[in-house]
Amino acid sequence: MRITVTVDGTKYTDEVEPRTLLVHYLRERVGKVGTVVGCDTSNCGACTVHLDGHSVKSCSVLAVQADGSEVTTVEGLARDGQLHPVQKAFRDNHALQCGFCTPGMIMASIDLLADNPDPDEKAVREGLEGNLCRCTGYQNIVRAVRDAAHHMSPGAGPEAEQIKHVGVGGE
Amino acid sequence: MTATIEPEVGKSRLRKEDERLITGRTRWTDNIVLPGMLHLAVLRSPMAHAKIVSLDVSAAKDSPGVVAVYTAKDLDPDGSIGMPCAWPITPDMKAPRRPVLADGQVNFAGEGIAVVVARSAAEAHDALEAIDVEYDELPVVLDMEAALAEGAPLVHEDLGTNKNAFWVFDSGEAGTGGSVEDAISSSEIVVKRRFRQQRLVPAFMEPRACVVDPTGAQLTMWSATQIPHILRVMTALTLGIPEHKLRVIAPDVGGGFGGKIGVLPEEMMTVLIAQKLGKPVKWNESRSETMVTAHHGRDQIQDITISANADGTVTGLKVELLADMGAYNGLVGPGVPILGAFMFNAIYKFPAYHFACTNVFTTTTITDAYRGAGRPEATFGVERIMDELADELGMDPMELREKNWIKHEEFPFTTVAGLTYDSGNYEAATAKAKELFDYDGLRREQAQRRESNDPVQLGIGISTFTEMCGLAPSRVLGSLDYGAGGWEYASMRMLPTGKVEVTSGASAHGQGHETAWSQIVADQLGVPFEDVEILHGDTQSSHKGMDTYGSRSLVVGGVAVIKAAEKVIAKAKPIAAHMLECAEDDLEFAGGKFTVKGTDSSTTLQDVALAVFAAHDLPDGIEPSLDSDATFDPENFSFPHGTHLCAAEVDTETGSIKLRSYVCVDDVGVAVNPLIVEGQVHGGLAQGIAQALFEEAVHDESGTLTTGTFADYLLPSAADLPSFTTARTETPSTTNPLGAKGVGEAGTIASTPAVVNAVIDAVRHFGVNDIEMPLTPMRVWHAVQHGTTDAGGAGSEAGGGLGSIDTSGGAQ
Numbered sequence: 002m003r004i005t006v007t008v009d010g011t012k013y014t015d016e017v018e019p020r021t022l023l024v025h026y027l028r029e030r031v032g033k034v035g036t037v038v039g040c041d042t043s044n045c046g047a048c049t050v051h052l053d054g055h056s057v058k059s060c061s062v063l064a065v066q067a068d069g070s071e072v073t074t075v076e077g078l079a080r081d082g083q084l085h086p087v088q089k090a091f092r093d094n095h096a097l098q099c100g101f102c103t104p105g106m107i108m109a110s111i112d113l114l115a116d117n118p119d120p121d122e123k124a125v126r127e128g129l130e131g132n133l134c135r136c137t138g139y140q141n142i143v144r145a146v147r148d149a150a151h152h153m154s155p156g157a158g159p160e161a162e163q164i165k166h167v168g169v170g171g172e
Numbered sequence: 173m174t175a176t177i178e179p180e181v182g183k184s185r186l187r188k189e190d191e192r193l194i195t196g197r198t199r200w201t202d203n204i205v206l207p208g209m210l211h212l213a214v215l216r217s218p219m220a221h222a223k224i225v226s227l228d229v230s231a232a233k234d235s236p237g238v239v240a241v242y243t244a245k246d247l248d249p250d251g252s253i254g255m256p257c258a259w260p261i262t263p264d265m266k267a268p269r270r271p272v273l274a275d276g277q278v279n280f281a282g283e284g285i286a287v288v289v290a291r292s293a294a295e296a297h298d299a300l301e302a303i304d305v306e307y308d309e310l311p312v313v314l315d316m317e318a319a320l321a322e323g324a325p326l327v328h329e330d331l332g333t334n335k336n337a338f339w340v341f342d343s344g345e346a347g348t349g350g351s352v353e354d355a356i357s358s359s360e361i362v363v364k365r366r367f368r369q370q371r372l373v374p375a376f377m378e379p380r381a382c383v384v385d386p387t388g389a390q391l392t393m394w395s396a397t398q399i400p401h402i403l404r405v406m407t408a409l410t411l412g413i414p415e416h417k418l419r420v421i422a423p424d425v426g427g428g429f430g431g432k433i434g435v436l437p438e439e440m441m442t443v444l445i446a447q448k449l450g451k452p453v454k455w456n457e458s459r460s461e462t463m464v465t466a467h468h469g470r471d472q473i474q475d476i477t478i479s480a481n482a483d484g485t486v487t488g489l490k491v492e493l494l495a496d497m498g499a500y501n502g503l504v505g506p507g508v509p510i511l512g513a514f515m516f517n518a519i520y521k522f523p524a525y526h527f528a529c530t531n532v533f534t535t536t537t538i539t540d541a542y543r544g545a546g547r548p549e550a551t552f553g554v555e556r557i558m559d560e561l562a563d564e565l566g567m568d569p570m571e572l573r574e575k576n577w578i579k580h581e582e583f584p585f586t587t588v589a590g591l592t593y594d595s596g597n598y599e600a601a602t603a604k605a606k607e608l609f610d611y612d613g614l615r616r617e618q619a620q621r622r623e624s625n626d627p628v629q630l631g632i633g634i635s636t637f638t639e640m641c642g643l644a645p646s647r648v649l650g651s652l653d654y655g656a657g658g659w660e661y662a663s664m665r666m667l668p669t670g671k672v673e674v675t676s677g678a679s680a681h682g683q684g685h686e687t688a689w690s691q692i693v694a695d696q697l698g699v700p701f702e703d704v705e706i707l708h709g710d711t712q713s714s715h716k717g718m719d720t721y722g723s724r725s726l727v728v729g730g731v732a733v734i735k736a737a738e739k740v741i742a743k744a745k746p747i748a749a750h751m752l753e754c755a756e757d758d759l760e761f762a763g764g765k766f767t768v769k770g771t772d773s774s775t776t777l778q779d780v781a782l783a784v785f786a787a788h789d790l791p792d793g794i795e796p797s798l799d800s801d802a803t804f805d806p807e808n809f810s811f812p813h814g815t816h817l818c819a820a821e822v823d824t825e826t827g828s829i830k831l832r833s834y835v836c837v838d839d840v841g842v843a844v845n846p847l848i849v850e851g852q853v854h855g856g857l858a859q860g861i862a863q864a865l866f867e868e869a870v871h872d873e874s875g876t877l878t879t880g881t882f883a884d885y886l887l888p889s890a891a892d893l894p895s896f897t898t899a900r901t902e903t904p905s906t907t908n909p910l911g912a913k914g915v916g917e918a919g920t921i922a923s924t925p926a927v928v929n930a931v932i933d934a935v936r937h938f939g940v941n942d943i944e945m946p947l948t949p950m951r952v953w954h955a956v957q958h959g960t961t962d963a964g965g966a967g968s969e970a971g972g973g974l975g976s977i978d979t980s981g982g983a984q
């Protein structure tokens with residue numbers, strides 16, 4: 002099937018098999034290998050990206066379902082060489098070790114903050130329940146998300162943070 | 173121009189590694205794409221134990237996209253290839269061949285049977301369906317005690333036994349202490365218990381993967397491994413590939429925790445297939461695959477007897493272990509319990525000690541090192557039995573520990589297990605932990621809740637621990653029959669512009685080596701932190717090493733870096749003297765500068781590097797190079813320690829547990845980067861707590877792993893864990909010039925018994941003296957209803973002494 006997806010501001014049109022998962026499309030066809038696969042049961046959250054501004058586990062979405070949509074991956078967050086506030090907060094708070102869960106954690110955290118701009122510890126912990134990390138014990142991730150909350154422009158969520166570059170073929 | 177004034181070591185530096193990890197510009201093995209690359213998929217046995225009667229792969233060969241299908245006969249026609257085990261713990265240890273693919277018989281559910289090569293991973297996986305296997309089922313062997321019983325079905329028929337090895341240490345015989353039997357028969361109190369270390373899955377987040385490119389002058393292998401250097405040697409030896417024709421790269425690796433120290437059948441098959449086809453080949457496992465085939469951890473039954481005088485002075489400790497190896501020996505699997513042998517006496521001055529372990533084969537996934545490897549099991553055993561002894565004595569468990577531990581002024585102290593602990597201060601760590609925890613306040617609250625029959629009871633768990641880190645002393649490892657040394661290597665290249673490239677044989681998988689090593693180099697050479705690049709994980713750049721496990725990176729590898737830096741300075745000195753026209757003895761080196769003593773005449777190390785590059789005017793006979801390399805092999809291990817305190821609220825009506833607070837004070841010696849140390853402790857705590865409360869690899873009666881996905885295997889999420897209060901005391905190690913002790917495993921080792929002790933403490937007055945891990949609400953509730961759930965039934969033959977007590981059968 003033929004799909005057109007805008008990924009990190011660039012428009013792609015591709016032939017895909019109906020069964021292709023979004024995560025495999027992103028990794029193998031678009032080359033967005035920053036998004037990773039950690040499980041095959043939609044439990045780990047490592048593959049989290051934004052689909053039209055909301056976080057989804059890209060291993061539980063078919064590529065064809067993303068037809069006509071905008072996808073943001075961790076690779077599309079930094080703008081003009083400036084890290085996204087959540088990326089920066091992860092770094093500043095040592096919220097990662099091996100970093101494998103990190104892209105998914107960052108994407109999920111941005112969406113969490115869009116829903117709740119100033120979450121308390123409990124809200125962060127519950128909000129990130131679908132993303133597993135084996136290295137950090139989560140404490141610094143929680144700290145990072147709460148820290149990021151204070152550095153986001155008001156109301157800034159996935160949509161406001163999305164890159165609106167003109168993609169291939171224009172928009 | 174440089175001169176770092178403020179020392180880097182001790183600074184909470186943000187990590188160099190993070191930039192690429194937070195932006196997705198990473199190089200995981202699965203990201204590697206090579207021209208013409210083919211993909212592998214492995215057909216895995218659904219049976220735990222069976223003869224393969226027939227194996228028909230012809231239909232799979234015709235599947236779309238399929239290039240080839242291989243079975244054991246194709247990959248290894250003469251059946252000569254076996255996965256290596258580097259730790260034959262006894263001369264008569266049984267070492268059944270573990271083939272690359274099952275050769276006529278499968279011995280655990282998940283063992284590879286055939287491998288498909290296709291143009292895409294999806295096509296390779298599709299083709300697995302077309303393979304036809306006929307099995308003749310054999311009886312499974314899942315229980316260690318049953319496996320050892322007379323007439324038990326055998327995992328490997330030809331061995332004639334399921335016993336892998338028997339290993340024993342006795343302090344009386346070793347001359348490090350007295351006889352345990354004497355202690356037990358003459359002591360006023362004897363307590364015997366059986367504890368289980370359930371089987372765990374290391375569950376690193378990045379599944380394992382391997383890419384092999386045979387098209388260059390060398391064969392290049394990328395693997396999600398902790399051990400690129402060992403893997404290179406082992407691959408060369410296992411497959412007969414000349415070592416210099418093999419390059420192994422561990423790119424970014426998404427966690428390991430010991431789970432990535434194997435030499436994998438999948439790695440070997442990827443090499444063999446790439447060689448056969450002359451094309452790059454990738455193997456990338458799914459989570460369900462990794463759960464059954466990547467090695468598991470723990471899985472021991474511990475029968476522990478402790479004897480003491482009525483005043484609480486422990487007189488002897490006897491440990492009898494059964495350790496499940498799974499179906500084959502892992503790379504270091506048989507040695508894992510032995511690492512624990514040296515730690516069962518923990519921080520205590522026990523005068524007599526006996527340790528014996530029987531390693532057993534079962535028809536399950538192999539076990540091998542998992543975060544802490546042997547030490548968490550040992551620490552759990554001793555910290556649990558100390559609580560049980562305290563209870564039998566009617567003593568405060570902290571008081572019992574204080575009575576028996578090694579006092580600060582007694583270091584260095586040689587233990588009954590024969591190790592010499594270089595330094596430690598258990599008093600200081602404990603005092604700090606108690607203060608942060610409000611120990612006395614919580615004890616008061618506990619008493620109130622008991623008195624008022626509050627449905628939610630409070631328990632306090634203590635775990636004061638030490639461990640042996642910096643797995644090195646090659647001589648010691650040799651005496652334990654470990655197959656390699658434990659040294660570590662580093663090299664240093666001064667570049668003409670004064671920047672520094674450092675190679676390390678210790679390759680990180682999340683520990684932040686690039687940052688910590690840069691801090692060390694910055695201090696040693698007096699160059700800016702940013703001017704240092706750390707190269708690791710590639711046998712071509714960092715050509716030798718012993719890799720990363722056992723909290724050895726910093727205390728062995730980090731010290732090798734210091735040694736290499738010392739050599740750079742020594743090489744630079746005569747050149748600097750020549751440049752400054754003075755005698756070498758008149759020079760001093762500090763802050764990156766050589767200065768003529770008592771003058772302001774100086775030159776920087778960078779200037780010397782440039783002069784060496786130009787080499788126009790060097791002293792006679794001097795080699796134009798500042799590069800150096802060094803290998804460090806310490807005389808002794810290092811011994812981090814700490815006091816962990818856990819307060820758990822137990823709902824006696826539902827069995828649910830809430831960790832109300834968790835305080836730990838760890839002494840890891842000098843902390844090179846306190847931020848990284850803190851992060852390691854957090855992660856370690858989460859893993860240890862998860863063993864206590866959540867995780868268990870369970871097989872059904874047919875030997876199928878029923879916890880084979882993240883939907884069934886309960887890895888804790890953020891919502892399942894509390895925040896921790898962590899602090900440090902700093903008693904430098906005296907066994908290495910850095911004074912560091914290692915931190916990677918501490919949190920995991922200490923936290924499991926702290927949590928279990930807390931829960932037992934909360935419900936002990938219901939007659940509970942043990943609950944099997946993981947402490948599920950069901951098990952806790954059951955224990956509260958019926959007293960202890962330890963139905964392990966360790967016999968009571970241990971007694972003999974006055975007031976001998978054995979409650980292992982169940983108190984009421």
Ligand code: FES
Nearest residue numbers: 039040043046060
């Ligand atoms: S890979 Fe998508 S949730 Fe695990």
Ligand code: FES
Nearest residue numbers: 098102134135136
């Ligand atoms: S940082 Fe390693 S899994 Fe989260």
